[in-house]
Amino acid sequence: DGGITQSPKYLFRKEGQNVTLSCEQNLNHDAMYWYRQDPGQGLRLIYYSQIVNDFQKGDIAEGYSVSREKKESFPLTVTSAQKNPTAFYLCASSEDSHQPQHFGDGTRLSIL
């Protein structure tokens, strides 16, 4: 099946720990994105990448880091510097930065 795969579906973090959320796509898309969704809120952009080995900060990048070493993979690390990490995290991809984005099924991160 072609699509965007996020794992794990649920993730629990102890305070002070870094955690990494996985996002893989087999659509051959150049652009990939990470969003954060809080209840009653729209999607807020964390980081995006228009091409391999390049990425830019979104609107709420503080406390997060990413890498784009392969076209199909765009992992997001939630660092201990992110003081309010509990949220639903969505990964998306698009053919290029001008095309509509398609989303994975999300990872829900909770703090223990």
Add this chain to the structure above:
Amino acid sequence: GQQLNQSPQSMFIQEGEDVSMNCTSSSIFNTWLWYKQEPGEGPVLLIALYKAGELTSNGRLTAQFGITRKDSFLNISASIPSDVGIYFCAGRPGWDDKIIFGKGTRLHILP
């Protein structure tokens, strides 16, 4: 920064009724997108609009790109229980700009 105002925030309707929701911005956009999100899942693209005045259908869904380029509308005809979810509008102000998302309209359908 730029924001999209999506209304209503939530809707409670009877099965079989038509639904209408909209999205407005203070500046012009050159792309409008409509997504649907079901609980625990990612948003799914429903309709993409690229030209002012454009009217596009996807089954019982119809969306329009407002002629002022500052708004977009989504209509759902003859609602059914599986239409329940959150509908997000999204827009791109300029060709090289990032997409901006509205806060969503949560649709509830009463039996």
